Amino acid sequence: MEDVPRPLPSPPVKFMDRLRAFMRAKRLAFRTEETYCRWIRGYIRFHGMQRPEHLNGEHIDDWLRHLACDRSVSINTQKTALNAVVFLYRQFLRLDIGTLNFTRANKGRKLPVVFSQDEAMRILSFLKGESWLVASLMYGSGLRVMEAVRLRIQDFDFEQQAITVNEAKGNKARRTLLPAALVAPLQAQVEMAMALHRRDCEEGVGAIYRPEANSVSAKHDKTALLYVFPADGPAFCPSMQVMRRHHIREQQVRRAVARAIGKAEIRKAASCHTFRHSFATHLLAAGTDIRTIQELLGHSDVKTTMIYTHVIGEHANDTLSPLDRLAAEHGIS
DSSP, X not given: OTTSOOOOXXXXXXXXXXXXXXXXXXXXXXXXXXXXXXXXHHHHHHTTTOOGGGOOHHHHHHHXXXXXIISOOBHHHHHHHHHHHHIIIIIIIOOOOOOOOOOOOOBOOOOOOOOOHXXXXXXXXXXXXXXXXXXXXXXXXXXXXXXXXXXXXXXXXXXXXXXXXXXXXXXXXXXXXXXXXXXXXXXXXXXXXXXXXXXXHHTTOOBEEETTTTEEXXXXXXXXXXXXXXXXXXXXXXXXXXXXXXXXXXXXXHHHHHHHHHHTTOOSSOOHHHHHHHHHHHHHHXXXXXXXXXXXXXXXXXXXXXXXXXXXXXXXXXXXXXXXXXXXXXXXX
């Protein structure tokens, strides 16, 4: 279960276990916990497994310079690494690291790959069942794959044709579009999930996971909390120490989409996330306000959303290539 925190010893003794316990007390998203721990482990290994409290700001500068100069990480990747070690020192260890003076990464952010509308529909045509429905939500609602597979019955407002994304990146809830074309398939999916839950309850495996409390609810009437895309079968949850049914795995959807992209003969470096990029780009090309798109995507800074203006470029203004103009003048096809 890739998005369920593993249990920690009580009391936690090892350094990383104590760090994880502190993060959970701070209510950090599990994805953030995993990311920060990965970077902090890398920082410790880089300095020969020395204890972080024996290191200082100069050691942080050396590590961040290594990431920028030796590993050529992107600007955003270096920022994430910086956030991780700053959290380690300032919040967990309560140590002053002074003013950092490291080499900044200069590997710029690449423009996102997007599908044309025809390409998106061709890919969807090679998908079926839950994979088709999840991919349709990624394209039609701008969801990340992890947001789509975690959707619960309570997240759908069929009357208002809206989705509330509660388990989003950074635990920042937002509201986005629910395409009219998906209302009927989703209602059928909800009925299937509820029927499956009734059977699970009869078999004693009907516990429902509540991420905000990191616990399970044994109350069988809490159907609003049911995952809309349940896993094929129940499995043992080591965190909760119960048998229960989780949602389908992200990797399951990623593999299905990758196969569909191949069958559709799309020659782009595309993935599930390309549907989200395409959602934003196609809305922008259709004249949707950039601030609206920012809210639908859940970006905290409009600068992040502005990258889609570069994807569209001048084509939105019907700019003609000089070669095409020359070809038209001389009748060259």
